[in-house]
Amino acid sequence: MENKMSKMKFILADIILINLAYILAFYIRFDTMISRQFLAYIPKYLENAIYITLMKVAIFYYFDMYKTMWKYASITELLNIVAAVVLSNTVVISFLFARQENFPRSIYVIATLLDLALIGGLRFSFRTFKIDELFNKFDSVEKKKIMIIGAGDAAALVIREFRNHVQLRSEPVAIIDDNKNKHGKIINGVKVVGGREDILEAAEKYNVDEIVIAIPSASRKDISDIIEICKQTRCKLKILPGYYELIDGKVSIKKIRDVDISDVLGREEIKTDLGQISSYIANKSVMVTGGGGSIGSELCRQIAAYGPKELIIFDIYENSAYDIQNELKRTYSNLNLKVLIGSIRDKDRLEEILKEEKPDVIFHAAAHKHVPLMEDSPKEAIKNNIFGTLNLAQLSDKYGVEKFVMISTDKAVNPTNIMGATKRVCEMIIQSLNANSSTEYVAVRFGNVLGSNGSVIPLFKKQIEEGGPVTVTHEDIIRYFMTIPEAVQLVIQAGAMANGGEIFILDMGEPVKIMDLAKDLIRLSGFEPDVDIPIKVTGLRPGEKLYEELLLDEEGISNTKHDKIFIGKPTFTDYSLLLKSLDNLEALLKDGTQEELINQVKVIVPTYKDNEEVNGKIIRDSEKSACN
Known part of the structure; x- marks a missing residue:
């Protein structure tokens, strides 16, 4: 009124x-x-x-x-x-x-x-x-019934926010809290009806449509455990972010978001050594290739916070580069920012930039990364990933770049696709060139990142919005997952630790079964898998492996002072031999067949196998184990 x-x-x-x-x-x-x-x-x-x-x-x-x-x-x-x-x-x-x-x-x-x-x-x-x-009570439209997890200050504010936004047509009806001293108490007219063990019963008793988790001080492990229970209710799940996400400390309806898969994983916040990171980024000229992409743009956000002398974003896609440019200008008004368009394939363009800008640190995130697409266009993967990286790495040596940090992938380990194989060649370029240069070259290897362009999470969400089916390529396929900000924090931290030649391997936590991931996302959306939203198994795609690895057998592994970063020892340092092999590969790009190209990559990367061969062995071994 x-x-x-x-x-x-x-x-x-x-x-x-x-x-x-x-x-x-x-x-x-x-x-x-x-x-x-x-x-x-x-x-x-x-x-x-x-x-x-x-x-x-x-x-x-x-x-x-x-x-x-x-x-x-x-x-x-x-x-x-x-x-x-x-x-x-x-x-x-x-x-x-x-x-x-x-x-x-x-x-x-x-x-x-x-x-x-x-x-x-x-x-x-x-x-x-x-x-x-009072006027709204005469409205015939039925309200959503809300159950709130947590009986603290945040819950009180959430209840008030719902009541102040009557247009949301949401009515808090019950509160859950593990503190038994609060059971039976009333907060803003809503009763605390029990602890987490009562969630299922309360959801049914009060006909709850939506659950809001309002415990910003809770650990991610606690949140994950609560979500596991809530998933059984068939209620839509939402969450008030933790205090570390509530930058201004204010609770509002706008801050309440859908529960996502990162909440389910229950991974705790990364601890970084800010002093060590600042020492190689603050007051330095830093260049990020692929700066408009999922990983590249997050690198730019986090690097900007450390006060670089200049941040250079280099990308071939002007729209994505323009988006991150505008975001950084709004957030860091004093940042010395330069956005340059070009391709890492164009060595002349790269030389022009490095000669003029003289970056101290380069984060190399530009790459073709989509496995099925690269299986159909292997030449493009080779041109961009291998020779683009070679161009940038050689020019970094020529123009005295202090540190070169390349983003790699778990698909480079015993690859079963051309994308993974090209990234393994990139690692070999980095390791072999490091032995012949004053530049410190390192690679950082990690698995899938949640929510990145082309990742499975956005695909599943879109399929759920459309009513299904949600498509999974194989019932047993598993992957490692990490959030984009988490991965980038560790990449920057690894760069601070680098002495040159290392492949840093990030602790990705426990592998996740993609089928379970699909079911979790369906339940988090308030539906029942294979009842409300069907799941369809479509078969493995070209180049796809049932599981990914983070370490080659011969690399071994050693700890660092950071509990989530490990080092694989160098396995290839013969730069001249690698250049000869790459000369042969470049010649085949012009005159060779696709089969000849693939075979040459297999010569350079002996662990590169066909995915049918690798997956067939995994399935046979699994069947033998089941029989035993």
């Missing part, structure tokens, strides 16, 4: 209440409306009523009393009303004394108190009595 009441309606209401307050003040002072004194003063008041009214309305306007959204009113707004009423009555008293129109002193006191009651009461009725909600 408040939204519909215009400023003019409030002014008209105040005009009535201001005059009513004085008439009531005379009535209270003289006990009756027909007394001689009452009848004597009223005409005198009416002669000045227009001046009194205009002065008070003007002062109320000055105090923003016609702009405030009163259903959100707090102690601040109450004090504002008191100040406006006291000041306006002081001005009126001064005005009347100046005109020598004096009333009994008690009239001014009573009128002031009545102003507070009437003017303030009107406004606070929108908050205290929820006038808009």
Whole structure:
């Protein structure tokens, strides 16, 4: 109702209440409306009523009393009303004394108190009595029933937010909290009905449609455990982000988001050595290739926070580069930012940039990465990934780049596709060139990142929105997952640790079965797998492996001082031999067949096998284990 009441309606209401307050003040002072004194003063008041009214309305306007959204009113707004009423009555008293129109002193006191009651009461009725909600109760549209997990300050704020946003048609009906001392207590009119063991029963009893997890202080492990229980309810799941995500510390409806798969994984926040990172990025010129992509753009965001002397974004796709440019300009107004368009295949363009900009550090994230697409276009994978990296790595040596950090992938380990094989060649370029250069070359190897362009998560979400089916290539396929910010934090940290020649391997946690991932996403969306949303097994795609590895057998592994970063020892350092092999590969790009190209890559990467051969062995071994 408040939204519909215009400023003019409030002014008209105040005009009535201001005059009513004085008439009531005379009535209270003289006990009756027909007394001689009452009848004597009223005409005198009416002669000045227009001046009194205009002065008070003007002062109320000055105090923003016609702009405030009163259903959100707090102690601040109450004090504002008191100040406006006291000041306006002081001005009126001064005005009347100046005109020598004096009333009994008690009239001014009573009128002031009545102003507070009437003017303030009107406004606070929108908050205290929820006038808009009373009207909404006659609405025939059914509301969503909300259950809130957590009975703390955040829950109280969430309940208030739902009530203040009646357009959401959501009604909190129950609260869950593990603290037994809170059971049976009521928060903002909603009862705490039990602990996490009561979630399923409460969801059924209160016909809950949606669950909101409102425990911003909880660990990710706790959140993951709670989500596991909530998934069984068939309710839509939402979550209030943790304190580390609530940058401004404010709880609002806008901050509540859908539960996503990163919440299910329950991985704790990465701890980084800020001092060590700053030492090689702060006040340095840093270049990010593929800076508009999923990993590249997050690299730019995090690098910008460390105060580089200059940040150079290099990408062939102008739209994505433009997006991250605008974002960084908004967030870091003092950042010295340069966005350059070009391809890593174009050695002349790269040389022009490195000669002019002289970057101190390069993060190389530009690559073709989509496995099935590269299986159909192997020449493009070879040109871009292998020779693009070779161009950049050689020019980095030529122009004295201090540190070169390349993004690699778990698909480079015993690859079964051309994309993975080309990334393995990139690792070999990095390791062999490091032995012949003053530049420190390193690679950072990790698995899939949640939500990146082309990853399975956005695909599943879109399929669920469309009503299914959700497509999984094989019932037993597994992958390692990490969030984009988490992966990038570790990439930057690994760069700080680098001495040159290492392949850093990130701890990806436990592997995830893609079939389980699909079922989790369906349940998180409030549906039942294979009941509401079907799951369809489509068969492995070209080049796809049932499982990925993070380490070659011969690499071994050693720890670093960071518990989520490991080092694989160098396995290839013969730069001249590699260049000869790459010369042969480049010749085949011009004149050879696709089969000859693939065979040459297999010569360079002996662990490159056909995916049918690798997957067939995995399935046979699995069947033997099951029989035993």
